[in-house]
Amino acid sequence: KILILDFGSQYTQLIARRIREIGVYCEIYSCDCSADEVKNFAPNGIILSGGPETVTSSDTPRAPQIVFELGVPVLGICYGMQTMAEQLGGKVESSDHREFGYAQIRARGHSKLLLNIEDHASPEGFGLLDVWMSHGDRVVELPTGFKLIASSDGAPIAGIADEDKHFYALQFHPEVTHTKQGGRILSRFVLEICGCQALWNASNIIEDSISAVREKVGGDQVILGLSGGVDSSVVAALLHRAIGEQLTCVFVDTGLLRLHEGDQVMAMFAQHMGIKVIRVDAEARYMAALAGVSDPEQKRKIIGGLFVEIFDEEAGKLTDAKWLAQGTIYPDVIESAGAKSGKAHLIKSHHNVGGLPENMKLKLVEPLRELFKDEVRKLGLELGLPADMIHRHPFPGPGLGVRILGEVKKQYADLLRQADAIFIEELYRHDLYHKVSQAFAVFLPVKSVGVMGDGRKYDYVVAIRAVETIDFMTARWAHLPYDFLDLISRRIINEVPGISRVTYDISGKPPATIEWE
Numbered sequence: 449k450i451l452i453l454d455f456g457s458q459y460t461q462l463i464a465r466r467i468r469e470i471g472v473y474c475e476i477y478s479c480d481c482s483a484d485e486v487k488n489f490a491p492n493g494i495i496l497s498g499g500p501e502t503v504t505s506s507d508t509p510r511a512p513q514i515v516f517e518l519g520v521p522v523l524g525i526c527y528g529m530q531t532m533a534e535q536l537g538g539k540v541e542s543s544d545h546r547e548f549g550y551a552q553i554r555a556r557g558h559s560k561l562l563l564n565i566e567d568h569a570s571p572e573g574f575g576l577l578d579v580w581m582s583h584g585d586r587v588v589e590l591p592t593g594f595k596l597i598a599s600s601d602g603a604p605i606a607g608i609a610d611e612d613k614h615f616y617a618l619q620f621h622p623e624v625t626h627t628k629q630g631g632r633i634l635s636r637f638v639l640e641i642c643g644c645q646a647l648w649n650a651s652n653i654i655e656d657s658i659s660a661v662r663e664k665v666g667g668d669q670v671i672l673g674l675s676g677g678v679d680s681s682v683v684a685a686l687l688h689r690a691i692g693e694q695l696t697c698v699f700v701d702t703g704l705l706r707l708h709e710g711d712q713v714m715a716m717f718a719q720h721m722g723i724k725v726i727r728v729d730a731e732a733r734y735m736a737a738l739a740g741v742s743d744p745e746q747k748r749k750i751i752g753g754l755f756v757e758i759f760d761e762e763a764g765k766l767t768d769a770k771w772l773a774q775g776t777i778y779p780d781v782i783e784s785a786g787a788k789s790g791k792a793h794l795i796k797s798h799h800n801v802g803g804l805p806e807n808m809k810l811k812l813v814e815p816l817r818e819l820f821k822d823e824v825r826k827l828g829l830e831l832g833l834p835a836d837m838i839h840r841h842p843f844p845g846p847g848l849g850v851r852i853l854g855e856v857k858k859q860y861a862d863l864l865r866q867a868d869a870i871f872i873e874e875l876y877r878h879d880l881y882h883k884v885s886q887a888f889a890v891f892l893p894v895k896s897v898g899v900m901g902d903g904r905k906y907d908y909v910v911a912i913r914a915v916e917t918i919d920f921m922t923a924r925w926a927h928l929p930y931d932f933l934d935l936i937s938r939r940i941i942n943e944v945p946g947i948s949r950v951t952y953d954i955s956g957k958p959p960a961t962i963e964w965e
């Protein structure tokens with residue numbers, strides 16, 4: 449297994465995902481972790497990430513010295529290269545020229561890391577690689593024992609190695625897809641240089657989790673809040689396989705779900721998979737709690753709070769439940785660790801419906817705690833969950849509550865559900881669903897005039913939103929074909945009595961958020 453030390457790069461998680469894709473387990477620790485933490489992890493190799501700071505200042509982070517004393521291979525990337533060079537006696541300088549984006553490097557010196565990896569061969573006999581650079585500082589003097597293994601026009605020292613000690617460092621980013629051979633470089637490092645075996649795959653992860661869960665909970669009863677989202681669904685399928693009848697799921701139908709969603713969840717998990725699911729029809733309670741409330745934050749709090757209350761009531765009825773299962777995934781763990789150590793970059797923490805109070809006196813079982821979202825998806829498919837469910841767009845915890853502007857009413861939710869279902873159905877039918885990252889309808893409680901036949905209508909408005917994004921932090925509105933938008937508009941106005949106008953949201957994020965509230 450590989451340890452990744454995080455110096456604050458936006459790409460650190462990407463490094464981890466690449467290593468896992470190669471089939472090798474890895475974890476991310478903060479760069480200020482202790483020597484004991486590094487030792488106890490017992491890595492077969494260590495990767496030092498990039499980061500926003502400069503090693504030319506003395507109060508910026510360094511790698512714990514133990515990294516260079518454990519006798520395992522080390523790969524420094526960008527800032528990781530600079531701190532490795534500086535800590536081992538080389539020299540780094542700041543330059544006012546920032547190199548950002550595409551660069552071509554020349555691989556030199558026949559290093560084990562880059563040997564025979566190239567995009568183009570050069571007449572001079574060394575490999576040329578197309579890579580992604582993002583740095584201001586650069587290494588200007590090699591530490592003793594190191595040789596040059598790569599150079600570019602912007603960075604004459606773009607790669608260095610001390611091959612006796614298996615220390616390697618690269619100025620460019622092998623983890624981003626713009627570095628075409630990046631996957632091969634990382635795989636060369638973890639499989640050949642560190643000697644790791646590629647055993648990290650969906651079926652092994654499932655086997656391991658099943659035995660870990662069985663050992664942890666023994667014969668106890670476990671309770672899980674099932675939302676129908678990817679994470680809780682995968683936990684349900686996994687726990688069902690591990691402990692069968694000892695698992696009870698609680699599914700709260702808030703009345704703020706999509707069309708037929710409650711029935712679909714029950715059909716899938718209870719009828720089809722034979723999992724014990726308690727369905728709580730809480731629509732009336734939600735509508736009563738939300739009556740007269742129009743402030744978005746207050747709505748979120750009420751929706752989240754009521755979920756906890758209802759879940760608590762149901763859990764109380766299952767007197768012998770000792771464990772609470774949760775769909776926490778690795779990015780949640782890293783982000784909350786980052787938040788605690790004060791190193792968190794700007795990451796929005798959503799008040800999720802899954803957040804439960806600590807006074808529940810149940811012990812936690814979190815089988816996805818070490819997994820990235822793409823791994824959770826692979827697990828889900830391997831566990832037999834339908835691909836449509838695994839690749840469904842994200843749906844916010846507060847559901848339609850944040851898509852009905854202002855006060856929430858059952859009438860509004862019913863209209864919105866119908867309009868949304870038409871939009872999604874047509875996206876699938878036109879093969880557009882997976883080309884956008886998230887798509888939905890929003891209910892606007894304003895009335896506008898329309899003419900239908902001979903009469904005037906005075907009905908509500910629905911906005912359609914579809915975005916393309918990688919990380920949901922920034923997004924562009926999807927440029928859906930006009931003919932398609934035309935079809936959506938006509939179908940919604942004709943088929944949903946009560947809606948007389950449809951608009952398309954053409955706002956990017958930033959400044960607009962993806963949801964309207």
Ligand code: XMP
Binds near residue numbers: 748799844845920961
């Ligand atoms: P925004 O609206 O902040 O949304 O651009 C970014 C992503 O987060 C989802 N979202 C939420 N998810 N609880 C959630 O679980 C929430 O309160 C919430 N608000 C927004 C949104 O759907 C999008 O995918």
